[in-house]
Amino acid sequence: MHLRKLIPFIGLVGLCCACVFAQQPAATGLVDAARGRVAIPDPTKPPPLTNSVNDDQRRPRNYDMQPPTIPHRVDGYQIDKNFNKCMDCHARDKSAFTLAVPVSPTHYIDRDGKALQQISTRRYFCLQCHFAQEPVQPIVGNGFENVDALAKKAADASQAGKK
Ligand code: HEC
Ligand code: HEC
Incomplete structure (x- = not known):
């Protein structure tokens, strides 16, 4: 396949990876310092x-x-x-x-x-x-x-x- 036709696929795979990682902040150690370990739908108490x-x-x-x-x-x-x-x-x-x-x-x-x-x-x-x-x-x-x-x-x- 021509490389230019592959570009949308590469983009899509990248996006999927980003989504998977974004949903697992605890596993990757990513915690938003401003929110702490509060689930995304919940409001924080500043x-x-x-x-x-x-x-x-x-x-x-x-x-x-x-x-x-x-x-x-x-x-x-x-x-x-x-x-x-x-x-x-x-x-x-x-x-x-x-x-x-x-x-x-x-x-x-x-x-x-x-x-x-x-x-x-x-x-x-x-x-x-x-x-x-x-x-x-x-x-x-x-x-x-x-x-x-x-x-x-x-x-x-x-x-x-x-x-
Ligand atoms: C768009 C951004 C901006 C806005 C809006 C603004 N300033 Fe400034 N101000 C600056 C910057 C950048 C400096 C430092 C560089 C300079 O003097 O331009 C500064 C410097 C100053 C200083 C120090 C002057 C000195 O000689 O040391 C004072 C006091 C000050 N501003 C007061 C105010 C007041 C009161 C207002 C509203 C009426 C205001 N500024 C609006 C950006 C801004
Ligand atoms: C009653 C008088 C008064 C009013 C009203 C006032 N200031 Fe001041 N401001 C001062 C004085 C006096 C200083 C010098 C430091 C001090 O004595 O607090 C100062 C210092 C500053 C400085 C620091 C300048 C520097 O070079 O470090 C900034 C910035 C500033 N004022 C911005 C504001 C802004 C913005 C407002 C309005 C929201 C405001 N001031 C309202 C009297 C005033």
Whole structure:
């Protein structure tokens, strides 16, 4: 048979294998960290959220252009077509009074690259990109290292090589 005619069969066999394995998470050791060992049709009981961290400590950023996380509570802050509570403190003409970090100039640039006098609609809904933090243990491990840590490792390694 010509190889091209075989392609749908190969696909079908692959799909069957995927289905068989997907139905046996315990046998393959696959457990969704977010769901635990709860059967797929059953709802899980997530732990209740506590109050988000409100220590006012600005957190370091891990990479260029990372939106900074929010170091204060934002519960109930109104953001709609009438009012943006965040801009009440974070607008550049308010920050001298509120001592909030003014939103950066990027937040005033529209999609055509034009600098506006007011916040750009692209940056209006702050919580699309910025998040208050919950004081919980992450359910999925994360070995992310920022560029400074990697550069230091590389420098240490080359130092060790020279000795
Ligand atoms: C009552 C004033 C006030 C309001 C309202 C407010 N903030 Fe803040 N925000 C601050 C201040 C002051 C800081 C500086 C750190 C601190 O003291 O908490 C800050 C810090 C931040 C930071 C950290 C900036 C950085 O560079 O690390 C982010 C992000 C932020 N706020 C986002 C928001 C968002 C999003 C909202 C709306 C949901 C909001 N803030 C509403 C006062 C405010
Ligand atoms: C589309 C994503 C996005 C939205 C929406 C957004 N931001 Fe940001 N914000 C960023 C990114 C990315 C950065 C870091 C790079 C930069 O300054 O552009 C940032 C930086 C900031 C900073 C730190 C400024 C500095 O000079 O250190 C503050 C404060 C902030 N944003 C507040 C806000 C507030 C308040 C809103 C809503 C009015 C908002 N952002 C909406 C992505 C976003």
